[in-house]
Amino acid sequence: MTVDRITSATLRAMKRRREPIVSLTCYDAAFCHLLEQAGVDVLLVGDSLGMVLQGQPSTVAVSLEHMVYHTACVSRVGKRALVLADMPFLSYATAERALQAAERLMAEGGAGMVKLEGGAAVLQTVGLLTRFGVPVCGHLGLLPQSVHQIGGYRYQGRDDAGAARIRADALALQEAGASLLVLECVPAELAAALSAELETPVIGIGAGSGTDGQVLVLHDMLGLTPGRSPRFSRNFMADADSVSQAVAAYVAEVRSRAFPGPEQTLA
Numbered sequence: 001m002t003v004d005r006i007t008s009a010t011l012r013a014m015k016r017r018r019e020p021i022v023s024l025t026c027y028d029a030a031f032c033h034l035l036e037q038a039g040v041d042v043l044l045v046g047d048s049l050g051m052v053l054q055g056q057p058s059t060v061a062v063s064l065e066h067m068v069y070h071t072a073c074v075s076r077v078g079k080r081a082l083v084l085a086d087m088p089f090l091s092y093a094t095a096e097r098a099l100q101a102a103e104r105l106m107a108e109g110g111a112g113m114v115k116l117e118g119g120a121a122v123l124q125t126v127g128l129l130t131r132f133g134v135p136v137c138g139h140l141g142l143l144p145q146s147v148h149q150i151g152g153y154r155y156q157g158r159d160d161a162g163a164a165r166i167r168a169d170a171l172a173l174q175e176a177g178a179s180l181l182v183l184e185c186v187p188a189e190l191a192a193a194l195s196a197e198l199e200t201p202v203i204g205i206g207a208g209s210g211t212d213g214q215v216l217v218l219h220d221m222l223g224l225t226p227g228r229s230p231r232f233s234r235n236f237m238a239d240a241d242s243v244s245q246a247v248a249a250y251v252a253e254v255r256s257r258a259f260p261g262p263e264q265t266l267a
C-alpha cells in the first residue's frame with residue numbers, strides 16, 4: 001500500500017479543517033521511523049542540530065553540508081511526513097546562494113520544503129524560490145540565526161511596534177508565496193490572531209495553543225537537553241515508559257490542543 005506524502009496542500013487542508021498540525025525536529029533515520037509511526041506530520045530537520053547534536057553554542061556554525069547530510073538521513077527512510085529542512089546561517093544571503101542551497105537540500109537531501117528566517121530581508125528570496133517551485137516556510141518572532149544581533153533568546157513582539165512588525169512580515173511572506181510559517185516565542189494572543197488572519201498555516205513554538213500546529217525540539221521534549229529546557233517546552237518522558245509513548249503523548253496533546261498548556265504559554 002502506498003502512503004500519501006504530506007505536502008503544503010495537505011497542511012492547508014488541515015488548517016481549513018482546524019486539525020492541528022504536529023511537528024517535531026528530526027535529524028536521523030531512527031527517529032524518522034519512530035516519529036512517523038507516532039503520526040508526526042512535519043519532520044523539521046532544524047539547524048538546532050548545531051546545539052543538540054554538535055554541542056555548538058548556537059545555530060550559526062551549522063553548514064549547508066551538515067544540513068544536506070541530516071536531511072538525507074531523514075528523507076531516505078521517511079514515507080509520509082513532510083521533510084522540512086532549515087536553510088543554514090547566511091546560505092540565503094544572496095539569490096544565487098539561496099537557489100544553490102535549496103537545490104542541494106531538495107535534490108541531494110530530499111527535503112519537501114525549506115525554511116528560512118526573517119521578514120522584509122528575505123521577501124525577494126522567498127518570491128524567487130517559490131517561482132522556481134521550491135516550497136518555502138518562513139520563520140518569524142525569535143530568529144535563532146540572529147542571536148548575536150538580538151543578544152539572547154528572548155520573546156519577540158511584546159510591544160505594539162514589535163507585534164505590528166511581525167504581523168506586517170507575516171502578511172508579506174504569505175504574499176511572497178510562503179507555504180508555511182513558524183512563529184517562535186511570541187505572545188499567544190498575537191500568534192492566535194495571526195493564525196486566524198493568514199491563509200498560510202502557522203506552526204508555533206513558544207507561541208501558545210492558538211496556532212494551526214506546534215513544533216518542539218525533539219531533545220527538549222524527551223528531556224535530553226542538559227540544563228534547563230525552554231519554558232515553552234515540556235518533558236514528555238516524565239510520564240512515559242518509552243520514547244514511543246512520550247512522542248505519542250505529544251502527538252495526542254497537540255491534536256487535542258491540550259499542549260501547550262498555561263504553564264508553557266506567555267500571554
Ligand code: KIV
Nearest residue numbers: 025046047048182205
Ligand atoms: O532549528 C530548529 O529546531 C527550529 C525550531 C526551533 C523551530 O527552527
